[in-house]
Amino acid sequence: MQKRKLFISDECSPLRTVILGTAASNGPTPLAEEAYDPKSLAHILAGTYPLEEAMISEIAAFEAILKKYRVEVLKPRLLKDTNQLFTRDIGFTIEDKFIIGNILPDREAEIEAIRWILTDIDPKQIHRPPVEAHIEGGDVILWKDYIFIGTYQGPDYAAHITARTNQAGIDFIKTLFPHKKIVTFDLIKSRVDPYCNALHLDCCFQPVGTHQAIAYPGGFRNPQEYAELAALFGENNIFEITAAEMYAMNSNIFSISPQVIVSEENFHRLNDWLREQQYTVETVPYSEIAKQEGLLRCTTLPLWRANE
Incomplete structure (x- = not known):
């Protein structure tokens, strides 16, 4: 049986296949001590944590745009009472290789939920970092001959739940892609202040x-x-954004092609600039999902872009 096509070399070439997260059966509002990031924590404490119904509606709006552009949309197997929104965390594709992310241990079930998709990929194309190598897809951005990787180099790395990619993870990528130019960026991290926390590289750059x-x-x-x-x-x-725009996740938009970008409907300054640059901007409501410090790119795991 023919295996699934797998190829990604940048962020913007025409998208053919993507795994899109789901908000169904998202589970109850977490306790404060269960929060993975400061933005979620703030909304938990304020009683404004997003409702499942609102997030399902937002995901559906995004899915409709993807299908409008004839993108094949795959979904994780549904896990009861589990947050499965942010598929970008659990894996990512570079060229013809699929890398399984070394994520927070209690999210391992999310990887199993896409196993039905992975079984259609040639096993020789699937790679998992060693246990000491931490890396998540939001910290990995592809551009031309470059792989940009976000990390945290502070001596208190182990104390930061918001630090998701370490030097061992970077070294793993270097080993897999020796022909690529690897450039790393030390990002600001905070467990309590969402205005001073770049959870992943795509939270401050794309x-x-x-x-x-x-x-x-x-x-x-x-x-x-x-x-x-x-x-x-x-x-x-x-296009440089402000701290408030970073908090709202303005850099976490998503490209369907070099000309077509999906953005949040309230990103007025950014969307105006994108249109001035002659991009087609498709807008969706995503402000409820954004309360968990993730947006459009975070909820996608592209498998194939037609740019070979």
Whole structure:
């Protein structure tokens, strides 16, 4: 039997197949001590944590746009009372390799929920990092010959539940892709302040089109690293967002193709700029899902973009 097509080399080439997260049977509102990130924690404490019905509606709106552009949309097997929104955490595709993320231990069931999809992929194309190598898909961004990886280099890495990718994870990617230029970025992390926490690299940076990007300079612990990134794209090609826009997840939009971008309907300044750059911008409501410090890119796991 022919195996499933698998190929991703950038963030923007025409999308053919994607695993989209689900909000069904999302479970009860977590306790404060169960929160994975400061934004979720703030909404738990405020009594404004998103309701399952609202998130199901938002996912459905996104799915409808994907199907409008003839994208094959796959879904995880449903797990009762389990948050399965953020498929980007559990795996990612680079070229013709699928890497299973080393995620928080109590989320292991989410990987099993996509096993029915993985069984259609050639086993030689599936890779899992060693146990000491931490890496999640939100920290991995592809652009041309580059693999950009977000990490946290502070000595208190082990104390940060918001630190998801370590040096061992970076070294694992380097071993798998020796022909790629690997560039790492030390990100700001906070367990309590969502305005000072870049949970993943895509929370403060993402390429769009062929040569442009969205970025929050304050998300990078080392200003020199951001300066080098800006120089790589060219400062005139980067749309810089504010701390409030980073909090709202403005950099976590999603490209269906180099010309078509899906964005949140309330990102007015960003969406106006994207349209000025001649992108087609499809908007959806995603502000309830955003309360868990994730947005459109976080809820997707692309398997195939037609750019070979």
